[in-house]
Amino acid sequence: MSYCRLGPDSDVYAIRHVDGGYRCCGCSLTGLYNYTVHIATPTELLLHLQAHRAAGDMVPRYAMDRLRDEIREYGRAGWAE
Numbered sequence: 185m186s187y188c189r190l191g192p193d194s195d196v197y198a199i200r201h202v203d204g205g206y207r208c209c210g211c212s213l214t215g216l217y218n219y220t221v222h223i224a225t226p227t228e229l230l231l232h233l234q235a236h237r238a239a240g241d242m243v244p245r246y247a248m249d250r251l252r253d254e255i256r257e258y259g260r261a262g263w264a265e
């Protein structure tokens with residue numbers, strides 16, 4: 185399930201992975217080509233998306249809102265698969 189995909193409103197492709205945890209696919213913050221960052225919790229992913237914004241990347245508000253909703257609903261550690 186994706187929080188945001190690359191497109192006119194997003195420079196970031198962030199998902200919750202079916203195997204658990206979260207991914208930032210092709211993360212531009214790493215400086216590596218097409219590198220996927222593995223992220224354990226929604227809190228960490230939210231911080232990661234904020235780091236993208238700080239670096240000048242577009243991250244849609246709905247992605248951040250959805251993560252905040254999940255943290256409220258499931259806690260800081262996120263989904264227990």
Ligand SMILES: [Zn+2]
Pocket residue numbers: 196208209211212213221232236
């Ligand atoms: Zn990233």
